[in-house]
Amino acid sequence: xxxxATGGFEIIVKNSSEEISKAIYQFIKFCNMQNLSLSVIYKxxxxxxxxxxxxxxxxxxxxxxxxxxxxxxxYVDKVVLEFLDDxxxxxxxxxxxxxxxxxxxxxxxxxxxxxVKTVMDTFEYKRTNGKNILTISKKLT
Numbered sequence: 001x002x003x004x005a006t007g008g009f010e011i012i013v014k015n016s017s018e019e020i021s022k023a024i025y026q027f028i029k030f031c032n033m034q035n036l037s038l039s040v041i042y043k044x045x046x047x048x049x050x051x052x053x054x055x056x057x058x059x060x061x062x063x064x065x066x067x068x069x070x071x072x073x074x075y076v077d078k079v080v081l082e083f084l085d086d087x088x089x090x091x092x093x094x095x096x097x098x099x100x101x102x103x104x105x106x107x108x109x110x111x112x113x114x115x116v117k118t119v120m121d122t123f124e125y126k127r128t129n130g131k132n133i134l135t136i137s138k139k140l141t
């Protein structure tokens with residue numbers, strides 16, 4: 001039997017960095033309506049921001065406007081976020097973990113995907129019908 005969502009929400013943003021705050025604002029509003037803990041909201045918000053920044057920065061190379069669809073479903077025991085875009089195919093599961101080097105020797109960037117993987121309970125990717133589909137989830141317990 002398929003698990004029934006207790007709440008669902010969808011956000012569509014354009015591939016512009018100005019759209020990130022709009023998505024996060026709507027997302028936090030939804031989380032508060034679902035009575036999620038601040039700890040869970042913080043981790044999901046962090047993951048959402050990292051994923052959107054990476055998608056907007058690297059996925060679209062044609063200079064055109066594109067939609068990024070974010071589907072959010074809340075269940076009794078978890079929250080699931082699904083990001084869909086029609087950008088360049090990119091499987092974040094193939095990105096190696098960052099090397100353990102001193103902070104002063106580190107170049108900017110390169111740890112966002114790793115950070116998302118560490119704060120989420122699941123991290124899945126697939127490419128279907130010309131779309132990148134990244135699904136993450138966080139347990140509520």
